[in-house]
Amino acid sequence: MNYYFYLQKAEFSPIVCTFADKHKYTIYMKHFSCIVLFLGITIGVYAQNFADFFQNKTLRVDYIFTGNAEHQSIYLDELSQLPTWAGRLHHLSELPLEGNGQITVRDLTSKRCLYKTSFSSLFQEWLSTDEAKTTAKGFENTFLIPYPKQPVEVEVSLLNPQGKITTSLKHIVRPDDILIHQRGTTHVTPHRYLLQSGSAESCIDVAILAEGYTEKEMDLFYQDAQKACESIFSYEPFKSLKSKFNIVAVGSPSADSGVSVPRESQWKHTAFSSHFDTFYSDRYLTTSHVKAIHDALSGIPYEHIIILANTDVYGGGGIYNSYTLTTAHHPMFKPVVVHEFGHSFGGLADEYYYEEDVMSDTYPLNVEPWEQNITTRVNFASKWEDMLAKGTPVPTPVSEKQKYPVGVYEGGGYSFKGIYRPAYDCRMKTNDCPVFCPVCQRAIRRVIEFYIP
Incomplete structure (x- = not known):
């Protein structure tokens, strides 16, 4: 939950407050106190303490993603317990990035969200291939979540390129289940x-x-x-x-x-x-x-x-x-x-493209990609619009690449047209580029700071 978002969206009173007008000041302070109270309640509801809900162990969940281009299913394969938890202790119910799939852990009784994470999968890439149109396959997928103290409901969902859920699975995990395989206590790889x-x-x-x-x-x-x-x-x-x-x-x-x-x-x-x-x-x-x-x-x-x-x-x-x-x-x-x-790690997209590919099925042009370093300009404000220098032309001509190190250059995400990247060159575009562009650097930094505040 982004508390800064709430602060931005709070509707402050248009009343002009001056210390000379005691009555107006009192009204303003009451209104401000209500906002502070609201924020306090919000924080209390959403900012969980890790130790209240989870043990210092890891629950490894193995799934099989199956299907073809028309229909997909998710099956639970195996549960395992690992000796320690190495993941984040903060932002438990938030996502750093949307991803192509998501896992949500909820308290079984209250249905309160305790933990969320996102991912992409080889299976979902395969769904866009010609082979997926004529046959069905199964792919292994493994995810790590903190080990719960009480029974929880785990839901895993797969999203299509439009960001819509195509299939999902809910299952219950009881931490005292004797069939949860204990791993990593005897043989450990050198x-x-x-x-x-x-x-x-x-x-x-x-x-x-x-x-x-x-x-x-x-x-x-x-x-x-x-x-x-x-x-x-x-x-x-x-x-x-x-x-x-x-x-x-x-x-x-x-x-x-x-x-x-x-x-x-x-x-x-x-x-x-x-x-x-x-x-x-x-x-x-x-x-x-x-x-x-x-x-x-x-x-x-x-x-x-x-x-x-x-x-x-x-x-x-x-x-x-x-x-x-x-x-x-x-x-x-x-x-x-x-x-x-x-x-x-960073959830960054490829910024290179193929000139013969006018539009790739990977990124529909009517949807803003979740990756932070490409845009279809459907919702460019959510990307690097704030990093553009005043007067930057959009789209940005390649001929002006020296003048605008951060711009909106057409070509990216494998498509020659309709998808835009933030810099003429970047580590996510060519092997010759010695740096991540400023937008990619900010995106990676945000992910790091999400995991370790």
């Missing part, structure tokens, strides 16, 4: 901290996992993880806010070295079964074996995930609040891991 700024409660915890590294190659993995860490914190705003992060490298071993490249008939036995050619796109490197990722992290405090693939083939992928997966030995590794982390 790991080492690359950056430890504070406790799990006081920092954002990012885990870097090994994919396609054998036991003998773990020293190489830790070197690659260090490079990824250094690269991320060489960019603002991560650089200035480095003290808000913990980074742990997790040595998850694979039987085979390297990762699968289906177009070359190369199939490897790796920790997370990742492969290129996702949705038949050569460079798209992902995995649908999400449970294996989280199994490898059991017993290690984590919130966000980066997976490094032991290959020099170019590619990667980043899914908001799911994972970043990128290759570690291509020459463009360092900028690519930062770009993909911009997706998975």
Whole structure:
């Protein structure tokens, strides 16, 4: 709940108050007192104390998202308990970003919202493919929520590109359920901290996992993880806010070295079964074996995930609040891991586009995207309108890029027309750009400050 919003929207009395007019001053103060009282009640209702409702443990919820382009369903797979909670302790019932899906945890008796989070999923990307028009599939999805003290109702919903709910599932979680699998108390994957700024409660915890590294190659993995860490914190705003992060490298071993490249008939036995050619796109490197990722992290405090693939083939992928997966030995590794982390952590959109694509189905032009670094101008005031210099032309001509470092440049979100980006170039547009644009920097900073006030 945004209390500043309430303060902005409160209808202050038009009465002119002067100390010389005692009667007018009294009326004004009564009106102001009512507003303060309202704010106090609002804060009391919505600002929960974490310890009142949750234990210092994590509830891991595994789902299967199934269906095709016409119809989708959600099924509960498994519940697990992890030893500690590494997530946020504030803004429990708020969302940093809308995402393509949302999870809401409610008290079972009162139905009061206790916790919310948002995400995107590989399944929802797949729904836009030609394959989804002719067949149905199931995809694993795993989410972390704080472990409740009392029975709760958990609701997970998927949203379409128009922002409408396409399917949802409600289920009850009872914290004393004996079938909730306790994980992370015995076997814990070997790991080492690359950056430890504070406790799990006081920092954002990012885990870097090994994919396609054998036991003998773990020293190489830790070197690659260090490079990824250094690269991320060489960019603002991560650089200035480095003290808000913990980074742990997790040595998850694979039987085979390297990762699968289906177009070359190369199939490897790796920790997370990742492969290129996702949705038949050569460079798209992902995995649908999400449970294996989280199994490898059991017993290690984590919130966000980066997976490094032991290959020099170019590619990667980043899914908001799911994972970043990128290759570690291509020459463009360092900028690519930062770009993909911009997706998975910051919820940023791709700012590049294809000139032959006039309009992509990914972003309908009659809806404002939830990502903060692109706009259809349906509701531009909710984006970076406040960051435009006075007199900035909208749309902003590319010929004026030097004059307007923040503008409204057409082309973004894969579409040549109808979608606009905030800068001529950015880390979310090309690998050559050495910085996130000012709008992306602000968006990332807001996410960090949401997690760690």
